[in-house]
Amino acid sequence: MNTLLEIAIKAFQQGSDNFGEKPTGEAHELYYSKMLKSWHLSLILDQGTAGVGFYQEGDRLRVISGHEVFKAEITTEIQKELDNAIICEI
Secondary structure: OOOOHHHHHHHHOOOOOOOOOOOEEEEOOOOEEEEOOOOEEEEEOOOEEEEEEEEEEOOOOEEEEEOOOEEEEOHHHHHHHHHHOEEEEO
């Protein structure tokens, strides 16, 4: 997995928030919550959207889609995406 979008799609497909919807391969902007100290990506589905959360633990991300689905390594490419997230106070 090379991008947060790819990680998010895999997490959604394996997560407990999936009720048969299909990801389109697109997502809204990546947000970072200062209050929660986490990132959030909303996947665009064939019928609506679904959120996937990312929490940093050292050099890995806990990937959440209804529950913790797996952990992913923070590569140089992933770190660039995290650094470019839109920062929110909440």
